[in-house]
Amino acid sequence: MKRIENEMKLRLVAKSENESVARSAVSAFVAVLNPTVEELGDIRLAVSEAVTNAIVHAYGGSGEGLVYISVRLYADREISVEISDKGCGIEDVERAREPFFTTGDGEERCGMGFLVMQSFMDSLSVRSKVGRGTAVLMRKKLTP
């Protein structure tokens, strides 16, 4: 088990105006490790994608429900960000993770959420249960 240096837990109502709150809060918390501008941009982007997914897909854009964010900073400069919800869950996670897959809910979407999280962070894992919710865990090791 790696030693956790610091931890932040946050829960936000699933309203779209909280997308910027989420990425700003995570970014401010991670900033103590002095990441590069590019690393911080990558993390903000990945958080925004995950929180948007929860708001739009897990809770269907209803503006109700909570999005849970947990950020851990480890001694070796690795960070982990877990974003979870208690929404509808994903029936087929593998399919949902396919690049450009979108459910087509009438809004303009490009189906890049998971692709962006995977590409801009070092690792991504997705756990989901229909009717129970989804948890997305992302890790990134910051440069020394």
Added chain:
Amino acid sequence: MNENLSLSYEADVLRVSLLCEVDHHKARQLREAIDRAAFAYRPRVLQLDFTAVRFMDSSGVALILGRSALGEDLGFCVVLSGLAPTARRLLRLSGIEGRRNVTVRP
């Protein structure tokens, strides 16, 4: 008056300067304002200037793809300028630069 963008039109070019973070929360407002202007002016070029944009996620990619599709219907091309490095990487990932009517300026 829209605090999220500013619009100008001259010589067939509709220039839209985006002034806010481009995420899912803002995308609809931006889309509606841009499309209203595109239908009103019927430009040959829609220039989207991202110089003042401090953050963009894949909702921004969807916004650009949607305007590119509208451009195919209405007969305009889309020129993107002022993109920050992270946004450029996002666009490369999306493959948007390969679209016929989209040009990315350095």
